Amino acid sequence: MVALFVLATILICITIDYLVQRAQKKREVYQPQVVLSSESFILPRGYFFSKAHTWLELLFSGKVYVGVDDFISKVLGKVDAIEILPLGEKVKKGEPIFKIKQGARELTFLSPVTGKITAINPNILESPETILKDPYLNGWILMIEPEDVASEVKNLLIGSEASRWLKNEIKRFREFISREAPKFSPTLEPTLADGGLVIKGVLQNVDEKTWEKFEKEFIGQL
């Protein structure tokens, strides 16, 4: 009986621990999904950011990985496909480089640097939702070999500068949604006025006009 008692005690402890962990996890997952504030965006300290919400990771070789930032992945909420310029293509800074599709709509992103596309993330074509779950690691979209790294990085943001800019962008986005919300969702507007809460994936619910305005105002220029 003693052996069974010891075993039962251990199993009870494990079960309680599992339930405690599950409850904790639920709380952790729940919060960032509902509250959209500057605290809930991830911003890598060592990445460069363009003002059109793309990030760059500078590699050993001088080439850069490019992806979209956490702000885009949070407000999008859903991605159906990503269309990228072909491998080997030369791109100029400020020119369209890839499109993120959500149903029939799409957002066109601009190249943050001038250079040649040297790699495309094969996984992202198969599972585009990776940019939502893991925008900074496995969610890289393409690799570019810039013509002149030194001059390119001068116009990009990093560290505390990027942090300040992102906080400002979030504020700007709140204002944008507050302004546009009454046109497509009368229920969203009071929530915004109350505590400034914006539901994750808000772009899924906006109308065509707001979508286009978002594209123009947030990712339309570097």
Added chain:
Amino acid sequence: MKIKVPKLTFWGFVFWIIVALGIYSTILRFTKGLGAATNLSDNFPWGLWIGFDVLCGVGLAAGGFVIAAAVYIFNLEEYKSILPSAILTAFLGYLLVIVALLYDLGKPWNIWHPIIMWNPESVMFEVAWCVMLYTTVLALEFSPMLFQKLRLEKPQKIIKSLTIPLVVAGVILSTLHQSSLGSLYLIVPEKLHPIWYSSNLPYLFFLSAVAVGPAMVTIESYLSSRAFKREIEIHILAKLAKVTAVALMVYFVLKVEDIVNYKLFPHIFSLGYESLMFWLEFAIGVIVPIALLTNSKIRGSKKGLFVAQLITVLGFILNRLNVSITGLENYTQAGYFPKWTEISVTLFIVALGFAAFRLIAKHLPVFPPEVEERKIIAEGFEVIPIREVFKD
């Protein structure tokens, strides 16, 4: 001035309740004696404290010598990163075994007697010396972490130069100790139930300890990764799981040999309490872990590996309790069940182990510093640092 009170978690709350009850039981044990604090009797002198705290404690600390042997004797350098935590687990395990012995010994102040009052004919003499020497070896193996923290370079160098002799001594002593705990039960052939009595007991104890060592290292890694928010070394632990599987397979063969040689079929198929306990032990301690750990998919998954190794540990605990308690119940007819104070002391000792591990791991370099993970892409030779992310 505001005093910041740390937030009490659920397990933190449970810990302090266990500590409070443990202190009460300790005072009772050392002021009123074993009779007041336990349900032990002359007829049944070894209960939960020996069965669980000592026999299971020693076995569960086996990760230390298994990993040390892998790194320094078999030169498997890849296991080096998990060695300090395995050594710490073993060191704490042995210290707590000694603490448990102090509770269980009728005259704990005589614990040092085997040092000068030699009785080489006794298995207990071997056990006592193995515990003393191996705990010393573990303390020395653990000391570099302390020296590193205190920036004492000279002692660190001295210990480093002694690493190989220490590891060899550690492996020999643990082998002797793990098996001698099995030998301990060879002296009670008429008392121990035939299902568990076997001349192979020392080998069976040693093999099951080799199997459970990596299992404990896996569980400790899993819990530490959760507590300290660090990445689990799944590729190392998956390889280590093969050691458990192979040791259990050899154990399986030896146990089957026992069943055949000792003609145990009528006992194990008798549908009695002992046979049911044996089948439960054999299923969760041997058959299920072998089936799970020989599957590469389960070994490669964090959760799968944790569950499989947890089952191994549970099976191991059941085995030691079956040998030390279940197997003796029929002969003694003592109807032993631990008093609540016995249970609270055991919980107290386990809780102290967890707290000490947490405290030491927090302040000493038990885990290797988190190296920035790197991935190599197919094109060219770029090595891309995967950066640290922070929540702004």
